[in-house]
Amino acid sequence: MKKHNFSAGPSILPREVFEKAAQAVLDFNGSGLSILEISHRSKDFVAVMEEARTLALELLGLTGKGYQALFLSGGASMEFVRVPYNLMTHLGKAAYLDTGTWAAGAIKEAKNFGETVIAASSKADNYTYIPKEYTIPADAGYFHCTSNNTIFGTQMHEFPETGVPVVCDMSSDIFSRALDFSKFSLIYAGAQKNMGPAGTTLIVVKEDILGKTGRVIPAILDYRQHIEKESMYNTPSVFAVYTSYLTLQWLKENGGIAEIEKRNTAKAELLYSEIDRNPLFTGTARAEDRSKMNATFLLEDESHTEKFDKLWKAAGISGLNGHRSVGGYRASMYNAMPLESVQVLVEVMKELEQSV
Amino acid sequence: MKKHNFSAGPSILPREVFEKAAQAVLDFNGSGLSILEISHRSKDFVAVMEEARTLALELLGLTGKGYQALFLSGGASMEFVRVPYNLMTHLGKAAYLDTGTWAAGAIKEAKNFGETVIAASSKADNYTYIPKEYTIPADAGYFHCTSNNTIFGTQMHEFPETGVPVVCDMSSDIFSRALDFSKFSLIYAGAQKNMGPAGTTLIVVKEDILGKTGRVIPAILDYRQHIEKESMYNTPSVFAVYTSYLTLQWLKENGGIAEIEKRNTAKAELLYSEIDRNPLFTGTARAEDRSKMNATFLLEDESHTEKFDKLWKAAGISGLNGHRSVGGYRASMYNAMPLESVQVLVEVMKELEQSV
The missing domain is CATH 3.40.640.10 (Type I PLP-dependent aspartate aminotransferase-like (Major domain))
Structure with a gap:
């Protein structure tokens, strides 16, 4: 997979x-x-x-x-x-x-x-x-x-x-x-x-x-x-x-920094849009200071943790746990990550929403 | 090769x-x-x-x-x-x-x-x-x-x-x-x-x-x-x-340090024997302090340099030049080097002797 x-x-x-x-x-x-x-x-x-x-x-x-x-x-x-x-x-x-x-x-x-x-x-x-x-x-x-x-x-x-x-x-x-x-x-x-x-x-x-x-x-x-x-x-x-x-x-x-920045912006916008739209999730950083590299977010209701973790792991996603000092989730979307991977994560977040 | x-x-x-x-x-x-x-x-x-x-x-x-x-x-x-x-x-x-x-x-x-x-x-x-x-x-x-x-x-x-x-x-x-x-x-x-x-x-x-x-x-x-x-x-x-x-x-x-030491000793003895026997070469370190890892030696007659360098390179040997601060030759025979490689070097040294 x-x-x-x-x-x-x-x-x-x-x-x-x-x-x-x-x-x-x-x-x-x-x-x-x-x-x-x-x-x-x-x-x-x-x-x-x-x-x-x-x-x-x-x-x-x-x-x-x-x-x-x-x-x-x-x-x-x-x-x-x-x-x-x-x-x-x-x-x-x-x-x-x-x-x-x-x-x-x-x-x-x-x-x-x-x-x-x-x-x-x-x-x-x-x-x-x-x-x-x-x-x-x-x-x-x-x-x-x-x-x-x-x-x-x-x-x-x-x-x-x-x-x-x-x-x-x-x-x-x-x-x-x-x-x-x-x-x-x-x-x-x-x-x-x-x-x-x-x-x-x-x-x-x-x-x-x-x-x-x-x-x-x-x-x-x-x-x-x-x-x-x-x-x-x-x-x-x-x-x-x-x-x-x-x-x-x-x-x-691949076009240097100018081109990669466009891709990074597209990935970050896709994910933050879902974090903001999906009532199950909430971002932890102030919106104006959000990172395009690392999106940190929480489940509004921690009782969904087990279900969400199962879903993203089943989708082939790895490394989504937040830093051990803060918990929650962290999606790091560095230069080499394709938009497709963020799409998979967003789909999983939607899937969770529909299932609860 | x-x-x-x-x-x-x-x-x-x-x-x-x-x-x-x-x-x-x-x-x-x-x-x-x-x-x-x-x-x-x-x-x-x-x-x-x-x-x-x-x-x-x-x-x-x-x-x-x-x-x-x-x-x-x-x-x-x-x-x-x-x-x-x-x-x-x-x-x-x-x-x-x-x-x-x-x-x-x-x-x-x-x-x-x-x-x-x-x-x-x-x-x-x-x-x-x-x-x-x-x-x-x-x-x-x-x-x-x-x-x-x-x-x-x-x-x-x-x-x-x-x-x-x-x-x-x-x-x-x-x-x-x-x-x-x-x-x-x-x-x-x-x-x-x-x-x-x-x-x-x-x-x-x-x-x-x-x-x-x-x-x-x-x-x-x-x-x-x-x-x-x-x-x-x-x-x-x-x-x-x-x-x-x-x-x-x-x-x-592979037997730990005890076994590898035997192999290292065999490699070093083979090379130093040739350095001491072959009249074209001379070791640079005092015999009692010689390293089993790095044997440093010189050509007695520098005019043989070109010929020797051609011979060892043709035999598939690399990395034999001495450190840039001292010149000459240095054969490093670390743990992973097989005896066979030292044999190849010794053969080349003998070949040089026969050819001059």
Whole structure:
């Protein structure tokens, strides 16, 4: 039976990426060797790394604008540490927007490095919305935000105009919508949503913001070291980078961000329309802040849980349970998910309505 | 043509591991989903992580001895930082043995954290041997060494008896030979030699040495956080952990470390015998310190380079060039390499001798 994978991450990738990746595990580029056993300094892999870095900047519209793309290890949680190490001076401060679990995780780490101002927080309302009225101190070293909150189903649809460098954790919505990415000084994203498998993190950084803190930075945590070594300071996560490269290629061949955004909008509109129409369901995020990547919703009457769960599982749907910290349901509709899968979910929701 | 992969890392893994890994990329455990698109918190992957952690301790003979096994991201270079963060007190010191490029890298990072004593170094002799006469200060927080030096072809065949905790970077020879692993308080190893693909690092740590520095440790760098979360503090490198698990299973099914050590010894003896017998070649490491994993050697007469390179390439050998920092040749003979591949190399060396 065809599976409809709504997992929040690691998550769905294009089928052709799985096929090419599996082939490379058996034989990479006709070399007679697996991609798992080749040197990261082999000509073929160096080319993959270079093309992946180039493609990432190209898709974001950042080519030739002073940015560098890196594929590092550690996940977004590592960037929670690398960001203050690289950008917060000893006596300086940074401003953070608290919009969810991951934003709060970033804030917690920043506090170990210096004064961390919470510009605004929606925590008191269980992160059901994105704060919009707030002030970013003009003397902050940077402003950090999380563009999409997978757990709470919210997404920033606008970003503040500010004179301080904007750092954004885009782990769960990078490459999903058109933005003026040149407004960000540093973007980071764990691969495992729209870009690739778990195991690598894309960092896009404007070079001129680095080297100003006066801190002694451990080499592996220093963005400048990685830039100097062209993202090969140490052995990269070869397979994860290769698979991310395949996914970025797929995105480019499918029209890039502009085209994928249309598809993502269509999927999200279809699902949110049903959540709003169907009296059995209710969305958890404030409508204006809803995420196009992760729709979070509840059954109005929890006694329908068993029936609903049976129905969606029988339809081949997987990964629909909400995050363990909030419960309910979460439909993650990343780039690679076809509209068809959302249609199947909507049909199931209608089926439940008719059956109760 | 059959390939003989002598790459120093990422490097050869068992063929059956590649086949199982490729299958999982297409369909993991018959789930209808790729291992690249499943949640790391799915039942099947949680089981993989648990079994991999258990198997690592079992193969090292450390079950029930107060150790924890973790699969983290970042590579050995990240452990160069995690080790002093977790083990060096603010006013304390640590002792390091300087046996090569990676040992020196670890030392460089430790110096940012506190007093770093070089117990001994073979740098002045281009790291061609392992220092043996040295004193480890009794008040050192820990003693750090590198068990095998891939670039210089040396390996520690004995470890110092000391009262301070011994920390060992075993990236390039873990699971290759029997040792009393309980003499080590912390072992770390990037997966990409004997264990799996690049993208995860095994850490085996005795729990009672942690939590004593008084430092504020960023969560992602704190071994205790990872232990508490059973190696799932953040999204692990799912595919790299799974492939490492497959390789550890293969090792167990093939007799574990005791059996693989016999094979490794046979391979190393075959190659070193030829290096010593054949007048065209010379080994670069002191004989008593030679590595069974990486044999480094030179042509006595460099004018034979072109001919030798043609011969080994024609025989299907790859990855034989020495590290870019030292030149010459390096034959890496990790666990998964069959004796047959070393025989092919020895035949080529004999062929060169007969042809000049």
